[in-house]
Amino acid sequence: MPRSRSKSNLYYQGGAWAARMILSLTLLLSGVTKAIDPKGTVYKLQDYLIYFDVPSLLSQDMLTAIAVMLCSVEFLLGIYLFFGIRRRFTSYLTLIFIGLMTLVTLFILIWHPVSDCGCFGDAIHLTNGQTFVKNLVLLGCAIVYRYTYATTHKLIGVSLHWLVSMYSILFILFVSLYNNYYLPLADFRPYKVGVNIPKAMLIPEGAAEPEYETTFWLEKNGRRQRFTIDNYPDSTWTYISTEKKLVKEGYVPPITDFSVCDTLGNDLTDSLLADTGYTMMLISPTFDQANRVPVDEINALNDYCLDHKYRFYALTASSMSSVDKWIYYTGAEYPIYFCDATVLKTMVRSNPGLILLHGGTILGKWSGHDLPTLSDGQSVKSIIQDGDNNLRILLKIILYYLIPLLFITFANKFWMNHKHHLNHKTMRQKIVAGNWKMNMNLQDGINLAKEINETLKADKPNCGVVICTPFIHLASVAPLLDKSLVKLGAENCADKAKGAYTGEVSAEMVKSTGADYVILGHSERRQYYHETPEILKEKVQLALQNGLKIIFCIGETLEEREANKQNEVVKAELDGSVYGLSAEEWKNIVLAYEPIWAIGTGKTATADQAEEMLAYIRSTVAEKYGKAVAEETTILYGGSCKPSNAKELFAKPDIDGGLIGGASLKAADFKGIIDAWK
Numbered sequence: 001m002p003r004s005r006s007k008s009n010l011y012y013q014g015g016a017w018a019a020r021m022i023l024s025l026t027l028l029l030s031g032v033t034k035a036i037d038p039k040g041t042v043y044k045l046q047d048y049l050i051y052f053d054v055p056s057l058l059s060q061d062m063l064t065a066i067a068v069m070l071c072s073v074e075f076l077l078g079i080y081l082f083f084g085i086r087r088r089f090t091s092y093l094t095l096i097f098i099g100l101m102t103l104v105t106l107f108i109l110i111w112h113p114v115s116d117c118g119c120f121g122d123a124i125h126l127t128n129g130q131t132f133v134k135n136l137v138l139l140g141c142a143i144v145y146r147y148t149y150a151t152t153h154k155l156i157g158v159s160l161h162w163l164v165s166m167y168s169i170l171f172i173l174f175v176s177l178y179n180n181y182y183l184p185l186a187d188f189r190p191y192k193v194g195v196n197i198p199k200a201m202l203i204p205e206g207a208a209e210p211e212y213e214t215t216f217w218l219e220k221n222g223r224r225q226r227f228t229i230d231n232y233p234d235s236t237w238t239y240i241s242t243e244k245k246l247v248k249e250g251y252v253p254p255i256t257d258f259s260v261c262d263t264l265g266n267d268l269t270d271s272l273l274a275d276t277g278y279t280m281m282l283i284s285p286t287f288d289q290a291n292r293v294p295v296d297e298i299n300a301l302n303d304y305c306l307d308h309k310y311r312f313y314a315l316t317a318s319s320m321s322s323v324d325k326w327i328y329y330t331g332a333e334y335p336i337y338f339c340d341a342t343v344l345k346t347m348v349r350s351n352p353g354l355i356l357l358h359g360g361t362i363l364g365k366w367s368g369h370d371l372p373t374l375s376d377g378q379s380v381k382s383i384i385q386d387g388d389n390n391l392r393i394l395l396k397i398i399l400y401y402l403i404p405l406l407f408i409t410f411a412n413k414f415w416m417n418h419k420h421h422l423n424h425k426t427m428r429q430k431i432v433a434g435n436w437k438m439n440m441n442l443q444d445g446i447n448l449a450k451e452i453n454e455t456l457k458a459d460k461p462n463c464g465v466v467i468c469t470p471f472i473h474l475a476s477v478a479p480l481l482d483k484s485l486v487k488l489g490a491e492n493c494a495d496k497a498k499g500a501y502t503g504e505v506s507a508e509m510v511k512s513t514g515a516d517y518v519i520l521g522h523s524e525r526r527q528y529y530h531e532t533p534e535i536l537k538e539k540v541q542l543a544l545q546n547g548l549k550i551i552f553c554i555g556e557t558l559e560e561r562e563a564n565k566q567n568e569v570v571k572a573e574l575d576g577s578v579y580g581l582s583a584e585e586w587k588n589i590v591l592a593y594e595p596i597w598a599i600g601t602g603k604t605a606t607a608d609q610a611e612e613m614l615a616y617i618r619s620t621v622a623e624k625y626g627k628a629v630a631e632e633t634t635i636l637y638g639g640s641c642k643p644s645n646a647k648e649l650f651a652k653p654d655i656d657g658g659l660i661g662g663a664s665l666k667a668a669d670f671k672g673i674i675d676a677w678k
């Protein structure tokens, strides 16, 4: 039972994915093929307007805007479906869009306003019946997706959705406007560069001829009957009419309707195409709507052709009065011939556009916005174009979309990681701890503690604050502090739990004063009191057993830094004393990196030096306890930290605060450092 349920679940999910991908890829294909040729969509929209007898209801610019919008909507829906962006919203929108399009295709199927709806521009031609069936399939997929979208996965994270959306909008707008301004990047029409027009008009030998069925209507004694050639009756029947029906399509050459005539109606097609030399054809379906900006370039090309004995003529479907106007305004001296408007629009998607022919073969096509210029000494061969493969161009467009998308996706991921890193920093506890060392008598210490407490009460800190005092202060200072603002710590504790150790203070005794922290491993204790990693390990254990948090210090000498051994040194200090702790115990450890050469010398490590070391220390914590724990560990910097440099130091991603010596002895200075977190 469960097995069959999981199987049907699999089918359900598979169906949802299939529906999503069929919709996505179809919409992407139709969006891109339209974006490659927005003028084709404009011409198609004009065909619809002509059918409804309102040819000038919308201006050329409005039609272009509709064409660009249509391909953008299709492309964006395709991208949203593909990546799984805003799935619910996309499922509704897709259903509405495909539903409307299905109604349009039903209308086209019934009333035939156009022979091809133009779904895929000129890239794929479908009959009206095929288009309707295609839309019914898509409608089915849209319904399936509407109810199953939640079972399909997002291919990219939500944080990337806005980025992919913005990039896709910009991409499709750029592609469609570029192709509208210049010529379509891929040319799916029969007048592609490289095509020989006379050859493209021929029916090759042996090509399938169209097959027709001929029937005859005859009459006898007032009765009408239909006959074929096989059962044709005798002469007693009277012939009435013949009917010819196409039963099998034959070969249709790519070009069937190229025909040119002059003003008198004389057919010039053969004579023009028979020219074996170079010919430039200026193509303008309607001179009235032609861009007149490049007239000087056009006239210069005509002059060039005259000088080099090449043919130059214009082809148009304009009225005689428009032709006269064009000649008047542009000073055209070249012959102007007539051709069908649809043919001219098919030849080149620009008004005007230019075609270079040689022996009837198309060697180049230009939009009126980038006509070629030829100087006197320049050969016409220098402007010949390569006819690129359409599939290759489509693949290139897909790559042009994908490569920057991958790049910005990675850049975004990198940025998000960085932000995540910073967030972790903000999530980690930030601490400014004072280490009074052996500087205060009891009265001065009490006064300082009071002052710090009052100052922080008046202006709450943005970080944890700890003051670590000599043993003799602890019991007196503890009751003076508001623990929610300032915590108390000792500067040391014994490596023995209890007993006859004259002069020593145990961790338990420290804790009993009300202190929460203890500094261990300070370089001054290692240096002057010969505390070894082993001794420190004992102290760490005792401190933890007594519920104290430890500020564990590490750092290298100047010689060690000059010998570039700082990493090695701090790693050994950690290994020797704290890296044996359990993950649970580790939660009570705050690390403090204090380069010995910077302590009390006024010589601070630069923020970059400090950051480099702290990042290294964090990486060793990550090796030991994992990345998550490392991200949670508070690591301080100590060594000549003062109000003037604290901000720069604390701005570094791995520096979570400071362990302050000299500057913690004056409430104002200490507060200045605490305020660096504000």
Ligand code: 13P
Binding pocket: 435, 522, 594, 598, 599, 600, 601, 602, 638, 639, 640, 641, 659, 660, 661, 662, 663
């Ligand atoms: P200074 O801030 O005086 O350099 O001392 C740093 C220090 O040793 C804190 O423990």
